[in-house]
Amino acid sequence: MGDHHHGPAKGLTRWLFTTNHKDIGTMYLWFSFAMFILGGSFAMIIRAELFQPGLQLVEPAFFNQMTTLHGLIMVFGAIMPSFVGLANWMIPMMIGAPDMALPRMNNWSFWILPPAFLMLASTLFMEGGAPAFGWTFYAPLSTTYAPPSVTFFIFAIHVLGVSSIMGSINIIATVMNMRAPGMTYMKMPLFVWTWLITAFLLVAVMPVLAGAVTMMLMDIHFGTSFFSAAGGGDPVLFQHVFWFFGHPEVYIIILPAFGVVSQIIPTFSRKPLFGYASMVYATAAIAFLSFVVWAHHMYTVGMPVAGELFFMYATMLIAVPTGVKVFNWVTTMWRGALSFETPMMFSLGFLILFTIGGFTGLMLSIAPADFQYHDTYFVVAHFHYVMVAGAVFSMTGAVYYWLPKWCGRMYNESMGQVHFWVSFIGFNITFFPQHFVGLAGMPRRIPDYALQFADFNMMSSIGAFIYGASQILFLYNVIATIVAGEKVSDEKTWDGAEGLEWTLPTPAPYHTFEVPPMIEAEPAH
Amino acid sequence: MMRINANPTMDTAIKLLAVAVAMFAFVFVVMVPLYNVLCDVLGINGKTDGTAYTAVSTVVDESRTITVQFIAQNNDEMPWRFKPQVTMMKVHPGAANDTTFFAANPTSDDMVAQAIPSISPARAAEYFHKTECFCFNQQPLDGNADTAMPLQFIIDQDLPKDIQTITLSYTLFDVTEMVRDAVASR
Numbered sequence: 001m002g003d004h005h006h007g008p009a010k011g012l013t014r015w016l017f018t019t020n021h022k023d024i025g026t027m028y029l030w031f032s033f034a035m036f037i038l039g040g041s042f043a044m045i046i047r048a049e050l051f052q053p054g055l056q057l058v059e060p061a062f063f064n065q066m067t068t069l070h071g072l073i074m075v076f077g078a079i080m081p082s083f084v085g086l087a088n089w090m091i092p093m094m095i096g097a098p099d100m101a102l103p104r105m106n107n108w109s110f111w112i113l114p115p116a117f118l119m120l121a122s123t124l125f126m127e128g129g130a131p132a133f134g135w136t137f138y139a140p141l142s143t144t145y146a147p148p149s150v151t152f153f154i155f156a157i158h159v160l161g162v163s164s165i166m167g168s169i170n171i172i173a174t175v176m177n178m179r180a181p182g183m184t185y186m187k188m189p190l191f192v193w194t195w196l197i198t199a200f201l202l203v204a205v206m207p208v209l210a211g212a213v214t215m216m217l218m219d220i221h222f223g224t225s226f227f228s229a230a231g232g233g234d235p236v237l238f239q240h241v242f243w244f245f246g247h248p249e250v251y252i253i254i255l256p257a258f259g260v261v262s263q264i265i266p267t268f269s270r271k272p273l274f275g276y277a278s279m280v281y282a283t284a285a286i287a288f289l290s291f292v293v294w295a296h297h298m299y300t301v302g303m304p305v306a307g308e309l310f311f312m313y314a315t316m317l318i319a320v321p322t323g324v325k326v327f328n329w330v331t332t333m334w335r336g337a338l339s340f341e342t343p344m345m346f347s348l349g350f351l352i353l354f355t356i357g358g359f360t361g362l363m364l365s366i367a368p369a370d371f372q373y374h375d376t377y378f379v380v381a382h383f384h385y386v387m388v389a390g391a392v393f394s395m396t397g398a399v400y401y402w403l404p405k406w407c408g409r410m411y412n413e414s415m416g417q418v419h420f421w422v423s424f425i426g427f428n429i430t431f432f433p434q435h436f437v438g439l440a441g442m443p444r445r446i447p448d449y450a451l452q453f454a455d456f457n458m459m460s461s462i463g464a465f466i467y468g469a470s471q472i473l474f475l476y477n478v479i480a481t482i483v484a485g486e487k488v489s490d491e492k493t494w495d496g497a498e499g500l501e502w503t504l505p506t507p508a509p510y511h512t513f514e515v516p517p518m519i520e521a522e523p524a525h
Numbered sequence: 526m527m528r529i530n531a532n533p534t535m536d537t538a539i540k541l542l543a544v545a546v547a548m549f550a551f552v553f554v555v556m557v558p559l560y561n562v563l564c565d566v567l568g569i570n571g572k573t574d575g576t577a578y579t580a581v582s583t584v585v586d587e588s589r590t591i592t593v594q595f596i597a598q599n600n601d602e603m604p605w606r607f608k609p610q611v612t613m614m615k616v617h618p619g620a621a622n623d624t625t626f627f628a629a630n631p632t633s634d635d636m637v638a639q640a641i642p643s644i645s646p647a648r649a650a651e652y653f654h655k656t657e658c659f660c661f662n663q664q665p666l667d668g669n670a671d672t673a674m675p676l677q678f679i680i681d682q683d684l685p686k687d688i689q690t691i692t693l694s695y696t697l698f699d700v701t702e703m704v705r706d707a708v709a710s711r
Contacts, residue, residue, distance in 0.1 A: 101538075102538060169537075169541040170538075173534050173541070177533045178534075203541050203544050207545045207551075208549075208551070211549050212552070214552075215553075226557065229696070230639050230700050231703060237561075240556070
């Protein structure tokens with residue numbers, strides 16, 4: 001041993017037993033991309049069935065399994081692990097730490113994920129089929145009327161919940177205890193800040209999700225009646241518990257994306273981030289408000305007027321800190337020396353499309369109007385603007401932004417630009433028409449629809465195939481970069497980049513910051 | 526903040542683990558009971574009190590007449606015939622009223638049912654007092670038998686003035702399996 005600069009172990013056991021944050025980050029990123037492709041292929045089946053009215057390709061029961069698994073896999077398998085992977089790679093390098101605080105737990109929190117999703121996907125081949133009750137799994141659909149495979153679904157949720165909680169504890173412990181000397185909280189890069197707050201949200205609400213599925217399990221197998229009216233329970237209780245988890249969950253998904261964009265936009269504007277402190281406070285405000293708005297998902301459930309008003313105003317209040325963030329990103333670019341490399345393009349795409357998704361969210365927050373929009377394609381359009389154009393675009397930008405630092409090779413810029421434009425156009429062809437069919441009354445989660453929605457649905461499906469195909473281009477570009485990309489060795493891949501990760505050699509060595517760096521007096525963000 | 530472990534990293538991790546465990550307990554210890562209490566107190570969801578009303582009514586308000594409508598329906602796959610004796614009554618607040626629901630089990634199996642009430646508008650739920658109701662208990666019925674099930678209620682004098690019609694809906698659930706499982710596990 002002795003030599004501190006030893007490289008990784010060889011062979012498969014390197015990946016099985018690794019405690020290195022970069023290895024674990026890499027595994028998270030590849031795993032989440034695999035889940036992105038799997039969840040995406042389910043979306044392709046959905047859009048293929050909806051290409052024309054009538055039933056052409058799949059049975060309605062299978063269609064419902066597809067919408068359910070698409071949602072579950074994208075939320076829990078693709079988006080969340082991808083940002084955990086990014087956190088693993090970047091947080092130690094951004095705060096000058098040698099590794100994550102709890103490296104062995106880090107290994108475990110990754111390695112329990114693949115079995116959980118294997119189990120979830122295997123329900124497709126079970127008797128009665130996979131869960132078909134939507135990713136929100138409302139009782140009694142998910143209890144009384146659920147297929148037998150629901151028990152495997154519940155166990156999978158428990159396992160991935162444990163994984164998320166362990167990952168979050170690790171991130172908080174790292175950020176709170178392992179910052180380089182002189183790296184005060186208000187000098188941390190914004191990505192670290194948004195992840196710190198996200199991790200607190202995860203620790204608070206993943207146990208609530210575990211509680212919800214535990215109650216389902218008890219109702220199904222142990223004769224309790226939490227959600228069964230016949231035994232004195234209430235199905236509406238499920239919705240309250242689920243959305244008490246579910247609303248913070250949407251910020252768990254989007255806050256790290258905010259962090260990524262807050263790193264990329266200053267780099268390509270060649271200016272420091274505008275309003276750093278207000279960004280931190282806005283993130284904290286959004287996280288706090290996320291706990292008191294859950295019932296805006298349930299306006300039509302029969303709440304008292306006072307309840308509807310409270311949740312309506314509290315929800316609208318979230319537009320204020322979110323507006324602060326959008327303002328700061330735009331102002332960062334104002335009079336900057338802008339350039340438009342692929343990461344910047346994805347960040348700009350994020351900025352425009354996320355803002356559209358935010359506005360439709362504001363429309364949905366208005367309780368009396370929501371009675372019309374509820375459970376229509378308008379909602380589908382809204383959350384895909386924030387989930388795909390928000391989280392996925394930002395994540396894609398992050399991969400292009402840090403890939404040269406990770407592997408010491410430059411991606412193909414032209415192919416990156418093509419990927420961006422095909423994604424951007426494909427995404428909008430897919431989801432923009434869904435606003436219109438939603439407002440016209442097309443319900444979500446149906447395999448067939450009325451004839452007047454046919455044209456917009458065909459557009460939507462064509463857009464989805466374009467968007468889906470563009471991800472193959474992304475995969476090719478990343479693999480081509482790793483295998484045969486043009487070698488780069490500058491510490492700063494991007495001339496405008498700031499932060500500790502850009503003081504490291506390129507590609508980033510297996511072990512970094514074994515000696516903590518000196519933090520200068522000026523802020524590091 | 527108090528140190529639990531000398532190692533600062535372990536200290537943070539243990540505290541966070543405690544938070545996670547506490548949040549899991551929070552669902553069962555706080556959220557579920559709180560939801561039920563709030564629904565009872567505020568009459569949200571049109572839930573009526575699950576126990577008999579015992580307070581004595583003093584004054585009958587003859588100046589107001591409230592229309593009470595009765596709806597009886599079966600939860601899915603519940604084969605019983607279930608209907609109210611009358612579909613509508615005109616009553617005065619403060620007065621005690623009687624009516625009956627009929628149920629018949631057309632199958633040859635012994636079954637147990639549970640009726641779940643719901644009041645519309647939900648605001649009226651806390652003013653609708655039942656002194657006797659078949660919904661307080663599970664209703665066992667032999668195969669091919671029928672029964673008359675009594676309901677006694679008083680409308681509170683404090684019922685908001687703008688409410689003139691109250692609809693009381695009963696949904697009949699088949700709880701035969703649930704009862705059998707509970708007996709079996711005993």
